[in-house]
Amino acid sequence: MALDTTSPSAPARPDEPLEPLESLESSGPEAAPARTTGTALTPARSALVLFVLCAAQFMVSLDFSVLNVALPALGADLGMSQSALQWAVTAFALPSGGFLLLFGRTGDLFGRRKLFLTGLVVFGAASVLAAFAWNPAVFLTARALQGLGAAAIVPTGMSLLTTTFPEGPQRDRALGISGTLLSLGFTVGMVAGGVMTDTLGWRSTMGLLALFTLIVLPLAPGVLGESRTPQRPRLDVPGAVTVTGGLLALIYSLSSAAQRGFGDVDVPVALVAGVALLVAFVVIESRSAQPLVSLPMLRRPSVAWGNLGGLLTFSLMTTVVFVLTLYLQEVLHLSAAVTGLVFGVQGVLSVLAGMLAPKVIGRIGARRTLWVSLLVQGVLTAALVGVGASSGALLATVAVSLASMAHLGAIIAYGLTVTSGVPDHEQGLATGLVTTTQQVSITVGIPLLGVLATTQGDLLGGVRLVLGIAAALLIAGAALIGVGLRRKV
Structure with missing residues (x-):
């Protein structure tokens, strides 16, 4: 199915081709347009x-x-x-x-x-x-x-x-x-x-x-x-070195903590080094004539709060999926095939959500869709705390599948929130922030929270604890983001 090829302000004409790529770039004295060929x-x-x-x-x-x-x-x-x-x-x-x-x-x-x-x-x-x-x-x-x-x-x-x-x-x-x-x-x-x-x-x-x-x-x-x-401005080498080193150290420490805990000396050392390098990166960018990351962009409410929404929805959904996998197989003793079926239902509803989300965004806007989706994801995650030792597969299937629909709405809304209004010559930076948030979120969620489920002695109790924390973070985050996004870009 081809995309709708009409412009936002024009009447719908599905047979009208898009303009050449060159016409889609921004212009203005303060921002040279990105050059596109095709x-x-x-x-x-x-x-x-x-x-x-x-x-x-x-x-x-x-x-x-x-x-x-x-x-x-x-x-x-x-x-x-x-x-x-x-x-x-x-x-x-x-x-x-x-x-x-x-x-x-x-x-x-x-x-x-x-x-x-x-x-x-x-x-x-x-x-x-x-x-x-x-x-x-x-x-x-x-x-x-x-x-x-x-x-x-x-x-x-x-x-x-x-x-x-x-x-x-x-x-x-x-x-x-x-x-x-x-x-x-x-x-x-x-x-x-x-x-x-x-x-x-x-x-x-x-x-x-x-x-x-x-x-x-x-x-x-x-x-x-x-x-x-x-x-072709000069690449900000000091900024590139510090942000890349900081992210590498941070991801290494959190990934290792998921497996070995924070007892091994290299894990906290890498964590401290990662934070220090990222702080140095901010200082370097504030003084650089041609920074890798534009700090004014990071101060945009849409960029700052939008990326926080992405961090919450990605990290906490992957954590919920992880602990529910443990719950279904280790507590309810379901087979891998049945467990896969549960998440298969989740996948089907995610596809449906992907079809519906743009329509919702068209009606209420990306910003409102973002915080509402996080709130719904949080409420449904809270419902999962009710899973029991002998029953709960149906609750888990329904709640996580519906939560994944809200999660999908948040993913789409946060991508639009962060990139909307950004000139094309900075789209790589904006989408780099979006995708960095995605990848880091997927990496850090399970180490920070998922490990709690396996270190409580009682697995069911650990699963409930993680689900409760995830729900609280989502609901609180939705409230903060809703207020923060009321500011103008």
Whole structure:
């Protein structure tokens, strides 16, 4: 189905082609427009662009969860100890989260399409290497390269989407589809990972990612136009080093804490180093003539509060899914197949939410949709606290599925909130912030809260505790964001 190709102010004419990409860029003396090359975007071409960009985002989202249930089989095959298995996840998470801002800005300056295609090549080659890995060192190297490719794909793909489709119904629908697939990818990965590992072996999960790349990569060069700022300002190297190092240290410490706790000295040291580097980054940016991150942009209410909404919805939904997986299998003793079915219902309703969210946003606006969605997600998460020791599967299925619909609404609304009103030459930065929030949120939620469920002695009590904390954070966050977004941009 092609996107609506009418402008927000024009009467609906589904047969009217979009303007050339050049006309979609911002202008003004204070902000030079991003330069985009390409032909007119017809309805058919818009569908192909959206397919390529969304399929790439889905592929990366899939990678975050497809390997989780395969870890025991992977460890047995490659001879990795239980303690070493965390690196199968961490080796991907470190570069995929740590390099997002740097690659987002690099795409702005030197070409988003070019970096997007490079990321696809690196990701696909690394997936093949991971599928055929013959020892732990090769496998972990491949996972790190996958993460590096993902760090290039995600911000540049989002930037290409927001600079291709102008603000209004077109961008709303495009981000709606992208957000749906982003959320769905995580759920599909959990279900598909278990089925494929049981039937084809753990290597098939990496082969699936390589297959996605083979589908997307041949199409991308022909349908994506290049997009970048016309000037080539100097890259803020001190800012790039401190923010990348800070994010890497922060993600490492929180990922390690999920597996080993904070007792090992390297975990708190990395945490302190990460915070210190991020503080240094803020100081550097405030004094830089050509900063990597525009601090005035971070002071925009839409950017600051919008990213807080993204942080809450992503980190807490992944945490809820994690603890419910433990609850269904370890407390209710349901099989992996039945547990997968529960999250399959969640995935179906997420698709429905992705179709409805743009309509809701069109009626009440992205900002209001964001805080209302967080509030609904919080209330439904609070309902999950009522799960019991012998029953609760139905409650879990209904509540988490409806909560995922609100979660999907929050994802789409926060992406629109953060990127709306931002000139095209800074879209890479804005979407880099969006995607950094996404990746860091997925990484930190389980270490910070999910680990509580397994350290209480009583698993059911731990699950209820985590669900209660998540609900409280969502409800409080919704209230704060609702007030904060009342300020003008």
